[in-house]
Amino acid sequence: xxxxxxxxxxxxxxxxxxxxxxxxxxxxxITVFVGPSGCGKTTSLRMINRMIEPSGGTISVEGxxxxxxxxxxxxxxxGYVIQQAGLFPHRTILDNIATVPLLLGWxxxxxxxxxxxxxxxxxxxxxxxxRYPAQLSGGQQQRVGVARALAADPPVLLMDEPFSAVxxxxxxxxxxELLRLQGELGKTIVFVTHDIDEAIxxxxxxAVFRTGGKSAQYDEPGVLLSRPADDFVDAFVGRGLGFLSxxxxxIGDLPVVAIGDRMPTDGWALVVDGERxxxxxxxxxxxxxxxxxxxxxxxxxxxxxxxLRAALDxxxxxxxxxxxxxxxxxxxxxxxxxxxxxRGLADSREADGAPGADVGRPVTDTDAADRVx
Amino acid sequence: xxxVLENISFIxxxxxxxxxxxxxxxxxxxxxxxxxxxxxxxAGFGRAVVVNLAGLLYTIPSLALFVFLPxxxxxxxxxxxxxxxxxxxxxxxxxxxxxxxxxxxxxxxxVDAATAMGFTPFRRFVAAELPISVPVILxxxxxxxxxxxxxxxxxxxxxxxxxGQMFTDGFQRSITAEVxxxxVLVVVLALVVDGLLxxxxRMLTPWDRTARAVAQGxxx
Numbered sequence: 001x002x003x004x005x006x007x008x009x010x011x012x013x014x015x016x017x018x019x020x021x022x023x024x025x026x027x028x029x030i031t032v033f034v035g036p037s038g039c040g041k042t043t044s045l046r047m048i049n050r051m052i053e054p055s056g057g058t059i060s061v062e063g064x065x066x067x068x069x070x071x072x073x074x075x076x077x078x079g080y081v082i083q084q085a086g087l088f089p090h091r092t093i094l095d096n097i098a099t100v101p102l103l104l105g106w107x108x109x110x111x112x113x114x115x116x117x118x119x120x121x122x123x124x125x126x127x128x129x130x131r132y133p134a135q136l137s138g139g140q141q142q143r144v145g146v147a148r149a150l151a152a153d154p155p156v157l158l159m160d161e162p163f164s165a166v167x168x169x170x171x172x173x174x175x176x177e178l179l180r181l182q183g184e185l186g187k188t189i190v191f192v193t194h195d196i197d198e199a200i201x202x203x204x205x206x207a208v209f210r211t212g213g214k215s216a217q218y219d220e221p222g223v224l225l226s227r228p229a230d231d232f233v234d235a236f237v238g239r240g241l242g243f244l245s246x247x248x249x250x251i252g253d254l255p256v257v258a259i260g261d262r263m264p265t266d267g268w269a270l271v272v273d274g275e276r277x278x279x280x281x282x283x284x285x286x287x288x289x290x291x292x293x294x295x296x297x298x299x300x301x302x303x304x305x306x307x308l309r310a311a312l313d314x315x316x317x318x319x320x321x322x323x324x325x326x327x328x329x330x331x332x333x334x335x336x337x338x339x340x341x342x343r344g345l346a347d348s349r350e351a352d353g354a355p356g357a358d359v360g361r362p363v364t365d366t367d368a369a370d371r372v373x
Numbered sequence: 374x375x376x377v378l379e380n381i382s383f384i385x386x387x388x389x390x391x392x393x394x395x396x397x398x399x400x401x402x403x404x405x406x407x408x409x410x411x412x413x414x415x416a417g418f419g420r421a422v423v424v425n426l427a428g429l430l431y432t433i434p435s436l437a438l439f440v441f442l443p444x445x446x447x448x449x450x451x452x453x454x455x456x457x458x459x460x461x462x463x464x465x466x467x468x469x470x471x472x473x474x475x476x477x478x479x480x481x482x483x484v485d486a487a488t489a490m491g492f493t494p495f496r497r498f499v500a501a502e503l504p505i506s507v508p509v510i511l512x513x514x515x516x517x518x519x520x521x522x523x524x525x526x527x528x529x530x531x532x533x534x535x536x537g538q539m540f541t542d543g544f545q546r547s548i549t550a551e552v553x554x555x556x557v558l559v560v561v562l563a564l565v566v567d568g569l570l571x572x573x574x575r576m577l578t579p580w581d582r583t584a585r586a587v588a589q590g591x592x593x
Contacts (some may be wrong), residue, residue, distance in 0.1 A: 051489055076491030080544030090504045090580045100490050134584035148490075158489075 391535025402464020410472025
């Protein structure tokens with residue numbers, strides 16, 4: 001766990017890069033700092049391993065104040081990945097990866113064995129071991145950067161815009177690989193980016209920074225998108241999410257029952273009236289569905305006229321995790337998951353207003369605000 | 374040509390002197406220039422002072438330096454130390470700027486990454502900044518070495534000019550072959566030393582050649 005308490009960074013010229021930041025980075029999760037340039041996200045990251053020293057407040061890593069430790073020693077216990085990798089041009093790939101273990105006093109053989117192991121972990125062919133960084137592509141160099149940061153198996157990994165210098169296709173592969181690796185390793189990762197799509201894709205939690213070094217909102221990506229704290233977050237995160245149509249989102253099946261039917265045998269089911277209008281949810285149980293067993297909750301969204309935000313909110317607010325899609329008359333059509341909405345959002349951004357793309361088409365109606373039960 | 378064959382052992386001893394007088398100062402000068410260049414590179418404002426002071430040293434005429442050093446150092450006027458010290462001063466003058474420039478050219482991202490991985494400043498200098506600077510520093514060393522080989526000959530006026538002795542001696546005694554042989558030997562020595570340094574540089578920096586090949590491949 002990394003804890004910022006009242007952390008401020010004021011540079012000698014008077015600029016306040018980070019202003020009274022309070023934030024807790026959960027262990028074993030990916031936390032993304034995102035925001036426009038000059039918002040203090042990188043400064044905040046670099047204060048964790050004392051590359052920049054805070055001018056006020058305290059930062060603790062695993063309960064220990066970072067200022068109480070020797071800077072070089074602290075850094076050896078924290079992996080660090082930067083843009084363009086920052087590899088040593090004069091050392092082979094293997095020796096680049098073995099850097100921190102060697103600094104920690106491992107013998108050369110051990111360190112190189114560990115490095116070879118990590119090359120495999122990050123998907124680098126063994127024959128690259130003896131090459132120099134200049135002989136690798138940008139994407140490969142970035143893999144070496146990740147391997148180097150992981151070499152001494154640090155619990156914490158800091159990643160400062162690591163993928164922003166590679167082309168979009170390679171970036172996507174590297175993002176997927178990072179998620180795969182994280183699934184295996186469970187590191188505490190702090191990831192800085194200016195790219196909101198990257199933040200939403202990678203982050204278990206996302207902190208949106210605003211200019212002047214303030215955290216505007218710190219939440220899970222879905223919450224951030226569906227319930228932005230203010231106009232700044234809305235503009236930055238949603239990019240008009242509320243104005244993009246939910247039309248065309250893949251509507252999935254939804255188990256539907258009526259009062260008096262048998263209870264669902266697993267998961268959740270939506271209880272509807274005779275007109276297929278939602279009444280509430282019931283969880284798995286025995287016997288028959290009766291009115292008092294209904295669990296209210298979850299907003300509805302109009303599959304034809306609603307916005308992506310309404311769809312996302314429906315999914316996130318639903319007790320079952322599935323948002324209820326209704327037609328113009330409020331009759332249930334099916335359900336949608338938050339993932340589907342985020343994917344739809346990503347698609348709409350890729351298509352970027354291409355004609356014929358239904359998802360993301362601007363809507364004029366206001367968000368559907370009906371609720372289940 | 375006959376003169377050369379008849380005096381081969383004399384020439385050999387002059388050549389040995391010349392190599393010692395010219396290359397020992399390069400080594401000494403380099404050892405002094407590296408910390409000075411490091412200092413210059415670190416001290417933002419001081420950089421100009423250090424680099425320019427060092428550069429100023431190079432403007433002192435060599436002959437004057439050979440003559441005045443005994444006064445400053447308290448050595449005998451005919452002490453070979455004078456030549457060694459004088460040429461070391463010139464090497465420092467040439468290399469301080471080179472070292473400072475070379476260190477400045479180390480990619481900031483690499484230095485940053487090294488710091489973030491937990492290198493102490495001294496270890497970072499030895500393990501990263503200095504080796505990455507080798508190609509640039511070596512180019513400076515080649516210039517310093519050739520310049521030193523040429524400057525040694527001036528030392529002949531105080532009796533320690535290595536192959537330069539052949540100029541003064543041949544001139545005074547009107548032996549053209551001696552003068553010509555001296556010139557040829559100085560040039561050949563300079564070429565051989567330069568070639569050797571080039572070779573050493575390549576062995577020290579296999580990464581630099583691959584980097585260049587890649588860069589060329591990318592622009593081709």
